[in-house]
Amino acid sequence: MAENCNNDCSSCGKNCSSRDKQSLIKKPHELSQIKKVIAVVSGKGGVGKSMTCALLAAAAQSSGKVTAVMDADITGPSIPKMYGVKERATGSDLGILPVVTESGIQLISMNVLLENEEEPVVWRGSLISGTVMQFWTDVIWTGVDIMFIDMPPGTGDVPLTVFQSIPIDGIVVVTTPQDLVGMIVKKAVNMANMMNIPVLGIVENMSYIKCPDCGRKISVFGESGVDALALEYGIPAVAKIPIDPELTLAADLGKIESYDGVLADFMKKITE
Numbered sequence: 001m002a003e004n005c006n007n008d009c010s011s012c013g014k015n016c017s018s019r020d021k022q023s024l025i026k027k028p029h030e031l032s033q034i035k036k037v038i039a040v041v042s043g044k045g046g047v048g049k050s051m052t053c054a055l056l057a058a059a060a061q062s063s064g065k066v067t068a069v070m071d072a073d074i075t076g077p078s079i080p081k082m083y084g085v086k087e088r089a090t091g092s093d094l095g096i097l098p099v100v101t102e103s104g105i106q107l108i109s110m111n112v113l114l115e116n117e118e119e120p121v122v123w124r125g126s127l128i129s130g131t132v133m134q135f136w137t138d139v140i141w142t143g144v145d146i147m148f149i150d151m152p153p154g155t156g157d158v159p160l161t162v163f164q165s166i167p168i169d170g171i172v173v174v175t176t177p178q179d180l181v182g183m184i185v186k187k188a189v190n191m192a193n194m195m196n197i198p199v200l201g202i203v204e205n206m207s208y209i210k211c212p213d214c215g216r217k218i219s220v221f222g223e224s225g226v227d228a229l230a231l232e233y234g235i236p237a238v239a240k241i242p243i244d245p246e247l248t249l250a251a252d253l254g255k256i257e258s259y260d261g262v263l264a265d266f267m268k269k270i271t272e
């Protein structure tokens with residue numbers, strides 16, 4: 001039993017022996033089929049977590065897997081824009097149907113439910129967690145081989161609820177070189193370890209820039225420490241994404257699915 005236990009597993013993340021892990025896991029919609037779930041997390045916002053999630057799903061979809069994205073970043077939903085999705089989700093008495101991106105990825109996000117996507121979501125944590133859970137229980141996901149969940153940043157209330165309520169097979173941690181220097185990314189890795197969820201891979205975003213003239217790699221924020229971190233924590237897969245103005249443009253234009261397969265090998269490693 002954890003120190004200072006108040007016997008309320010719903011407010012605690014510790015994976016101690018007295019916890020009945022299965023009891024907190026929620027079933028998806030009865031018409032859904034979802035084989036594998038990978039959560040994409042980061043220690044803080046603005047490191048490129050959503051972009052990595054969108055790129056991973058695009059790589060999975062183009063490799064022939066039926067792919068879905070659940071945008072659990074309720075207050076900062078940016079995935080629909082990156083995919084250029086303008087439609088709104090539809091529903092029936094049976095449940096909510098996700099929107100489908102150009103390449104066929106099934107997607108649900110707060111922004112495809114709001115009438116006006118510029119409307120802010122000013123909600124308390126419990127309401128946000130409840131909405132994420134509805135994305136799992138009330139949305140009809142069809143024949144999904146792999147679902148990527150774009151988690152809210154950090155280790156707060158919402159990620160905790162998601163980790164405890166959805167059967168997550170593994171997580172991918174997204175970081176930047178500056179972030180690695182601090183403790184923030186280690187907190188995210190330790191949170192996953194506490195919850196007994198394997199860390200499948202780590203993505204260092206904005207790892208370097210490539211000189212447009214000579215092609216030399218320049219480590220803007222100093223030499224990468226991601227390989228050492230992966231070794232320290234026994235994380236099997238590592239990817240490095242450069243700062244690339246074409247990637248920014250692809251995201252802004254809603255064309256991220258046609259950006260080259262920068263995460264194709266990484267995606268294969270973490271899903272095999």
Ligand code: ADP
Pocket residue numbers: 042044045046047048049050051052078205206241242243244245247248251252
């Ligand atoms: P987070 O989800 O961590 O808050 P996002 O994935 O939304 O961050 O990224 C924020 C923005 O930063 C993106 O829309 C994109 O314009 C830019 N960005 C992220 N990574 C890169 C990169 N490697 N190269 C160029 N721009 C990037």
